Amino acid sequence: MSDHGTQPSDTGPTTPDQQVSQGEARSGQAPQGHSASPVYSLDAHTQRYAQRTAGMTASEIRALFSVASRPEVVSLAGGMPNLAALPLDSLSEEVARLVSVDGQSALQYGSAQGVPQLREQICEIMALEGISAHPDDVMVTVGSQMAMDMVTRIFCDPGDVVLAEGPSFVGALGSFAAYQTDIVHVAMDDDGLRPDALRETIDNVTRQGKRIKFLYTIPNFHNPAGVTLAVERRAEVLDICAQHGILVLEDNPYGLLGFDGQTYPALRSQDPDNVVYLGSFSKIFASGLRVGWVLAPHAVREKLVLAAESATLCPPTLNQMIVSRYLSTHDWQGQVKVFQEQYRERRDAMLSALEQHMPAGCDWTHPDGGFYVWFTAPEGVDAKEMLPRAVTQRVAYASGTGFYSGEFGHRQMRLSFCYPTPERIHEGVRRLANTITDELDLVRTFGSAGRRPASGPQAPSPDTA
Template sequence: MISLQPIPPLDTVPAPPLRFADRTHRMVPSETRALFSMAARENVVSLAGGMPSPEALPAEELRAVLQEVLAAEGPQALQYGSAQGDPVLREQICDVMAAEGIEASPDEVLVTVGSQQALDLVTRVFVNPGDSVVTEGPTYVTALSTFAAHQARVVEVAMDQGGVVPQALADAFALLAAEGRPAKFFYTVPTFQNPTGRVLGTDRRREVLDICRRAGVLVVEDNPYGLLHFGERPHRALCADAPEGVIHLGSFSKTLAPGLRVGWARAPRAVTDKLVLATESAMLSHSGLAQRAVSRFLGTRSWHGHLATARSLYRDRRDAMLDELAAVMPDGVSWTIPAGGFFVWLTLPAGLDARMMMPHAIEGGVAYVPGTGFHTRGGERHLRLSYSYPSAGQVREGVRRLSDVIRAEWAHGDASRLQEAVGR
């Protein structure tokens, strides 16, 4: 006769150990996300998050669009779809990219859950642990998180007012090649860069593309802000002049609505095929409802009118920030002058540290993002300001509060330096 041992109560059995993958040790929260809880306080003006203005989100039009989609094609919109994305939307994305000079086929386009997923897929397809990725320094904070999660070695290349420095880029490629660790790709946000707001100039774009071509390095062009220009016309995309050497990432998050989570990657067909396979393994397909809503908006509403309204709103808020910075900032503080996008990059006087100053700024009623989050190392004297979300009045008030904080920090530093000198 078989004797069965009694099963001990589950609450007496220890939980299994959590054997996380090595890559999880490099997953850390971004500086921007960590600030949101502090910046959400009622008495704090947040110049931190790069979110679209609520006034630029066409909520009523999208409500009507969603009703139209569900009424006309509800069963299809609520069903599984192609991993590559809705074919009609992919054609429309080609039309959207044409404004920046890109000639593309729908077969080269993959629809993604925002451009962030596109970047993750590209990194997943190209990067093995230990591979080298070259970036601008500073660069988009969540791109650094993505590269870290895939265990890439990130090599920063210096920027100046005109964008990435070409000779520094060429030197980085040469050094990596000499080490036997050639770069897998060069990641860049060439137009209204996050975090600096800078634009890679026309001549320098050609030079950068030539350097990458000669080095045999693919370019990943992240372009969420290109259509939010404050001039007469958008800048020509890198992809427009080197379609076989550039993967172009785009998004409707900044131009339409981030909650729809619709972006894309345009790549050479062989790359797109790999990205589609990576999408299938990760999520089968993403929201058919969101894709069809964007498609119907593009097809039945005034896309160009919507963009013009958004550009005017953001230009006014950019002007409010620049005017107030010029009026109230103390000597020794400098900043970029963006011609589009969401961001101003501010440089503090020597001796001040934006990360160390952050708690005092929150106490003073203003939030920003310290520059260290946009670098693998360094950036202590820098901070990112965003004018996109708060009203023009809030922007001005936030800048005034920041000026007060900087003056107080500088005065405290002077007192500390004097005390140290007396002590010696």
């Protein structure tokens, strides 16, 4: 992967003050000291909304779903796991038996913390990555997205800073923005989060007098960058955060999906007191059941349970018991190996097609696990502006701008290889290459479409906050 330098954008990440101003504008209220003409809206409730709703915006990725799901379009955009290899016949029998035998408990309210047996099984799963945990410190959640929301809810006040890799998971950015935090990106490279960039970013934020509440990181098979935090960097990242009193929020949905069966030591395994760990069954079993978990220091776990009780009362008992039965009655680790082989074949198909079809000036990561390749288009190509033209060529991708807070990622795109067949991946990449070639012809004829600097997994630079 090439080392693309990045300069600060003319339009940096939205500050909390800017977010409030945007909220006032949307609600028809003028900021203090200013007069404004009335703002008319078709929504009769506009003036009733809380200011924090200004941070609630539809993600670019979700907006793509309706287009990308059309059968004639090869979608390299979504992150849906491929479930074709699941043993659905035996699963259906287990679910029927569960309802028949244990239906009274499976269909009843449950504990806000989750089914005890499942929490014990989760501890066994985390042990595969070096984590020693007690079931009492595990809370089952409605997917790890809920856990992310709960952590942000209990730790962050409006204006607090959350550090996140650049680029970062779009769902996390949405949660952080909804609580009116100031998201500051930290630079990455082929070996994941850069410790030197982390130090510099912390210093810059501290000089501005802002509070950093936590670092959000996906250390393994990153979404969307596809890179993995080098083992030798992990202790250094933890030490830096501990020195500055910064909590670490470790999101690890892809950790067991290394293509060669490799696993990496979880950050939580090295610093149990300062790391909150998020896990999920969405990528290794069934995303539709929406079962995830959070492992936290005991006092933090107590706060999370209180937050969960007021939000959902309890996670669905039936779904938890289905997951628990699956873990008990099936060779789930053998099934994970099937997934590893399946995704490796698709990764190979994508990398091969990129090498074969892409024009000069393109660059991409080479993931050794997970779902995604992070792709950088040639100079002058704006991936977000090109997307409608790609769709007319019957291929879809996720524009890189959706994975940043602020105006970054215009030359980047996330290419997903998890769901399409290898043949469809090859055809999709061919169509995408043709689209990029046509775009380059337009650039040569009419001038550059890219008005903003490039930014890849190693960018933006730490001084863009």
